[in-house]
Amino acid sequence: MGRKPLPLGTWGAIRTYVSHRDKKGKADRYRSVTYFRDFDGITRQVPAYGATRTEAESNLKDRCRERVRARGGGSLTAMDRFSAGADLWYAELLEKVADGTRSTGTRDAYDNALRNHVLPVLKEIRFGEFSVPLVDKVIKQIKKKAGVPTAKTSRSVISGVLQLAVLQGAMEANPVREIGRIEGGQAKRHPRGLEADERQMWFHMLNTDAKAIEADLFDITVFMLGTGVRIGETLGVIWEQVNFFTSEVEITHQIVRPKREGLRRTKTKSRAGERVLKMPSWCVAMLRARFVQGVRLTDPVFPDSAGGFRDPSNTRRSFREARSPIGSELRRDLGRALKECRQAARLTQKQAAVLIGCAQNRVSLMENGRVRIGVEEIERLLDVYSTPTGRRAEVVEVAGAASAPVAADAMAWITSHAFRKTTATVLDDAGQSARQIADQLGHARPSLTQDAYIGRKAKNPAAADALEAIADDLK
The missing domain is CATH 1.10.150.130 (Tyrosine recombinase, N-terminal domain)
Known part of the structure; x- marks a missing residue:
C-alpha cells in the first residue's frame, strides 16, 4: 500500500544538513529541504539555506508559505492564525x-x-x-x-x-x-404603541417639565408621531427638505456619532430609508411655527443650543429624563440623601453603577428624584456605600414613604422608538397594509414591520363576525 499523499499546499518533514564548512572545519552554512505538494498535485523538493540550522529551517518554512500564497490564490493559508x-x-x-x-x-x-x-x-x-x-x-x-x-x-x-x-x-x-440558531434570552416583547390617553398624558408631562421644554421634546415627539421616522433621521432633517406646499418631508440622512469619531450626518440605514413622506396637518402646523424668519434652508429643523445638529444620544437621555419627571418632594429628598451617601463613600456615579450592577443613567435618575426605587434596592445601595447605621435608618425610612407610586410611573416604559411603533399601530388600525406601513417607516421587509412595530390587539377582529353565521348550529 502506497504512502498517503500530502494534502495540497502542505509540506512534509524538514531535514537539515551542513552544506559548507570554513577553513577550520566549522559548519557555516546549512541546507534545509522538504517535499511540498503543489496545487497541480505534483510533489516537489524545496530547499533553503541559512548560516545556522535554525535560520535554514526558518527560511524554508517562509518559502513554503510564500509558495502557498503564490499558488493558492489567497493571502491566507491553513497555517495562518x-x-x-x-x-x-x-x-x-x-x-x-x-x-x-x-x-x-x-x-x-x-x-x-x-x-x-x-x-x-x-x-x-x-x-x-x-x-x-x-x-x-x-x-x-x-x-x-x-x-x-x-x-x-x-x-x-x-x-x-x-x-x-x-x-x-x-x-x-x-x-x-x-451550528444551530442561538436560542435563549428574554422573549421578544409584544410591540406596544401609546394609546390615546397615554399620548395625552405624555404631552402634558412634556409641557410641564422645564427640562423637557428646554430640550424641545414636544415638537420632536410631534414630528416622530406624524412621520414614524427614527430619532437619528428626525435630527438629520434640514429645512430645504420640508415642502410646506405639498405637506411633504424628504428623509435622506440621519445623525450618528460613530465610535472614536465626532457627530456626522450620513445616509439613512438603507435605500428603503430614503423616502418622501406626506405629513398630517398638525405636524405641518408645528413645522410652520418653527420656521421663523432668518432660518437658513441648510439649518437643521431641530437644532442644538448652538444651532448645529443635535446628538441622538443626548436627545435619548432627555427622553429618559422626561418619562421620569421629578417626583414628589419625598423622592427629591431621597435622591439628595443618596447623593450625600455616595459622596461620603467617595464614589462617582459611574463607580457606583458598576458596583451595584446597573446603568450609570439609573444612578443619576435616582439622585434627581426621577425614578421610583424600592426599599430593597435602597438597602443594596447603602451596603455599597457603607453608610453608618444611624444615617442608614433615616434614608430607609424616607425610602419607604417615597416608594409610593405616582401617575408618571406608568410612562416609564416609553423610549424614543415607542413613537415609531405608535405610528405603525395607528396606521394598522386605519387599515393600511404592511407594505404601506413598511414604506412609511423605511423598512425593506414588511415582515419586520408586522413582527416588531405593529402593536396588534385582536389579530383578526372580523373573524368573530364571520363565525356568527354558525350560531344556529349550536342549538
Whole structure:
C-alpha cells in the first residue's frame, strides 16, 4: 500500500544538513529541504539555506508559505492564525463602511464583538484547526458570559472571518454554517404603541417639565408621531427638505456619532430609508411655527443650543429624563440623601453603577428624584456605600414613604422608538397594509414591520363576525 499523499499546499518533514564548512572545519552554512505538494498535485523538493540550522529551517518554512500564497490564490493559508484573517476581514468591513454599503453602527457593533469577545479566545487558533465543536463551544461561552445578543453578533463576526478563509483556500468549509440558531434570552416583547390617553398624558408631562421644554421634546415627539421616522433621521432633517406646499418631508440622512469619531450626518440605514413622506396637518402646523424668519434652508429643523445638529444620544437621555419627571418632594429628598451617601463613600456615579450592577443613567435618575426605587434596592445601595447605621435608618425610612407610586410611573416604559411603533399601530388600525406601513417607516421587509412595530390587539377582529353565521348550529 502506497504512502498517503500530502494534502495540497502542505509540506512534509524538514531535514537539515551542513552544506559548507570554513577553513577550520566549522559548519557555516546549512541546507534545509522538504517535499511540498503543489496545487497541480505534483510533489516537489524545496530547499533553503541559512548560516545556522535554525535560520535554514526558518527560511524554508517562509518559502513554503510564500509558495502557498503564490499558488493558492489567497493571502491566507491553513497555517495562518485567526487574528490574521480577522485583520483582513475588518479591513474589508471598513471599505464597505466607506462606500456606504455598511453603516458605522454595524462597524462599531462588530468591532466591539471582535475585540472584546472573539479575539480573546480565537486569535491564536490556526484555520486548519477549526472544527464545528470548537466554534460551537466558543459561541456558547460568549452567550453564557455576555448574553444572547452579543453571542449572535459574535457568531456573525466569526462566520465572516472563516468565510473569508474559505474563499482564500485556507479552509474547505465554514463550520459556523453547521451550528444551530442561538436560542435563549428574554422573549421578544409584544410591540406596544401609546394609546390615546397615554399620548395625552405624555404631552402634558412634556409641557410641564422645564427640562423637557428646554430640550424641545414636544415638537420632536410631534414630528416622530406624524412621520414614524427614527430619532437619528428626525435630527438629520434640514429645512430645504420640508415642502410646506405639498405637506411633504424628504428623509435622506440621519445623525450618528460613530465610535472614536465626532457627530456626522450620513445616509439613512438603507435605500428603503430614503423616502418622501406626506405629513398630517398638525405636524405641518408645528413645522410652520418653527420656521421663523432668518432660518437658513441648510439649518437643521431641530437644532442644538448652538444651532448645529443635535446628538441622538443626548436627545435619548432627555427622553429618559422626561418619562421620569421629578417626583414628589419625598423622592427629591431621597435622591439628595443618596447623593450625600455616595459622596461620603467617595464614589462617582459611574463607580457606583458598576458596583451595584446597573446603568450609570439609573444612578443619576435616582439622585434627581426621577425614578421610583424600592426599599430593597435602597438597602443594596447603602451596603455599597457603607453608610453608618444611624444615617442608614433615616434614608430607609424616607425610602419607604417615597416608594409610593405616582401617575408618571406608568410612562416609564416609553423610549424614543415607542413613537415609531405608535405610528405603525395607528396606521394598522386605519387599515393600511404592511407594505404601506413598511414604506412609511423605511423598512425593506414588511415582515419586520408586522413582527416588531405593529402593536396588534385582536389579530383578526372580523373573524368573530364571520363565525356568527354558525350560531344556529349550536342549538
